[in-house]
Amino acid sequence: xxxxxxxxxxxxxxxxxxxxxxxxxxxxxxxxxxxxxxxxxxxxxxxxxxxxxxxxxxxxxxxxxxxxxxxxxxxxxxxxxxxxxxxxxxxxxxxxxxxxxxxxxxxxxxxxxxxxxxxxxxxxxxxxxxxxxxxxxxxxxxxxxxxxxxxxxxxxxxxxxxxxxxxxxxxxxxxxxxxxxxxxxxxxxxxxxxxxxxxxxxxxxxxxxxxxxxxxxxxxxxxxxxxxxxxxxxxxxxxxxxxxxxx
Numbered sequence: 001x002x003x004x005x006x007x008x009x010x011x012x013x014x015x016x017x018x019x020x021x022x023x024x025x026x027x028x029x030x031x032x033x034x035x036x037x038x039x040x041x042x043x044x045x046x047x048x049x050x051x052x053x054x055x056x057x058x059x060x061x062x063x064x065x066x067x068x069x070x071x072x073x074x075x076x077x078x079x080x081x082x083x084x085x086x087x088x089x090x091x092x093x094x095x096x097x098x099x100x101x102x103x104x105x106x107x108x109x110x111x112x113x114x115x116x117x118x119x120x121x122x123x124x125x126x127x128x129x130x131x132x133x134x135x136x137x138x139x140x141x142x143x144x145x146x147x148x149x150x151x152x153x154x155x156x157x158x159x160x161x162x163x164x165x166x167x168x169x170x171x172x173x174x175x176x177x178x179x180x181x182x183x184x185x186x187x188x189x190x191x192x193x194x195x196x197x198x199x200x201x202x203x204x205x206x207x208x209x210x211x212x213x214x215x216x217x218x219x220x221x222x223x224x225x226x227x228x229x230x231x232x233x234x235x236x237x238x239x240x241x242x243x244x245x246x247x
Contacts, residue, residue, distance in 0.1 A: 005104065026113070036066045055212050075163035106164070114152060121152040150210065153209075168241050204223075
């Protein structure tokens with residue numbers, strides 16, 4: 001008997017909720033971001049705000065750099081569980097339509113990451129501004145609402161990017177070993193050397209939505225679209241691989 005789309009979605013949600021490592025990485029998106037926000041803003045927030053070259057809006061979302069690591073871990077771990085101990089064979093026995101199975105899994109991952117990302121982004125902004133005194137900005141300030149919303153979307157896209165790559169490589173370790181050093185180190189090095197080209201990297205492009213003023217030739221939404229493009233390519237590659245490899 002073929003499972004309905006809603007039943008497949010429900011089963012994928014139960015899988016994610018029941019695996020502690022996966023649900024824990026999703027919780028870590030919020031916990032890590034808020035913890036770093038409080039630590040940074042309570043200690044040096046106002047001092048940095050007084051710097052003439054500071055972008056107060058971008059600074060408000062600085063902790064998303066740490067939250068995105070947890071988002072990547074969530075996307076990778078949510079998919080990698082299918083490749084452990086023959087779990088994929090069991091999943092495909094229940095849902096023989098591989099495209100339906102894949103679409104449901106990525107929809108649940110994306111949906112949960114988006115909800116968590118939006119809560120995290122808005123919370124980080126509001127919590128951080130509590131420590132800023134006269135330097136505080138609000139959601140009504142130019143670009144703030146766009147940045148808070150865009151920050152949540154960015155986290156979801158990074159989770160989906162990692163999920164697609166994990167479906168392609170069938171290993172969360174491989175994906176984390178590639179993406180985390182790239183985002184923390186390589187992206188900054190390439191950015192300093194490559195200039196304008198660097199804004200098309202997945203993390204650099206997506207974070208343009210967090211800036212108060214436009215950076216480079218891409219606008220904030222165009223930058224987010226570039227990140228969505230990277231995520232889309234990864235998701236397609238993962239789908240293509242799933243449909244052509246043995247379980």
